[in-house]
Amino acid sequence: MQRRLLFAAIWVGLVVYAFAFAPPDQPDTVELITQLSTGQWDGINPWTIALFNAMGIWPLVYSGILFADGDGQRVRAWPFAIASMAVGAFALLPYLVLRTPHQTWSGVKGWGLKIWDLRWLGLIGLGGAIACLGFGITQGDGANFVQQWQTSRFIHVMSLDFCLLSLLFPTLVPDDMARRGIDSPVLLWLTVLPLLGPCLYLIVRSPLVPTSPAPLVTQGNSL
Numbered sequence: 001m002q003r004r005l006l007f008a009a010i011w012v013g014l015v016v017y018a019f020a021f022a023p024p025d026q027p028d029t030v031e032l033i034t035q036l037s038t039g040q041w042d043g044i045n046p047w048t049i050a051l052f053n054a055m056g057i058w059p060l061v062y063s064g065i066l067f068a069d070g071d072g073q074r075v076r077a078w079p080f081a082i083a084s085m086a087v088g089a090f091a092l093l094p095y096l097v098l099r100t101p102h103q104t105w106s107g108v109k110g111w112g113l114k115i116w117d118l119r120w121l122g123l124i125g126l127g128g129a130i131a132c133l134g135f136g137i138t139q140g141d142g143a144n145f146v147q148q149w150q151t152s153r154f155i156h157v158m159s160l161d162f163c164l165l166s167l168l169f170p171t172l173v174p175d176d177m178a179r180r181g182i183d184s185p186v187l188l189w190l191t192v193l194p195l196l197g198p199c200l201y202l203i204v205r206s207p208l209v210p211t212s213p214a215p216l217v218t219q220g221n222s223l
Helices: 002-021 029-038 046-069 078-087 089-098 111-116 120-139 142-151 153-179 185-190 196-204
Strands: none
Touching (some): 002 089, 002 153, 029 153, 046 078, 046 142, 046 153, 078 089, 120 196, 142 153, 153 185
């Protein structure tokens, strides 16, 4: 219960801060989002571009855990995972409030879960994260980004959203490790590294392990 109350408090605080205390919205916000979404990046600080694209990687990474975590929960994870593609932690925090600790897996792996359990998920995420980081470091203007962070609600809240997604991901990892029979504090601490760590975790983790062995199917002898 305390865990749920904490996530609920964070969600309420995030919503209140984003709409009441963050810097004012800029008149060109819609145009900026359109340019970022369509690849029209001329004149946009590369750090803003890197952050926007990194936010697109997070839903992919979270889905690698959420779909297995949602198996057996009273509330399914996929609506929250889909919504997070647009609003990030604003959508994921309600799921964290509603879910219960879940360290088992039934052993039934549908085609969807098979896809989200593959290592390529982490490889794609890691490649994208490294590209975003390298682009920001080599091409970005840090001072200009800080100024935009202080004056633009969109960039300010997007940065806060990124930080929250980084902090929340490790809270789901212990249950995911238990479902896979993993006992490694090093892997858990690895996920604390923003975005890069979770991607590496998806690459090196073991496959899902059924809670109990599947029943054997025997064939009767024909006469």
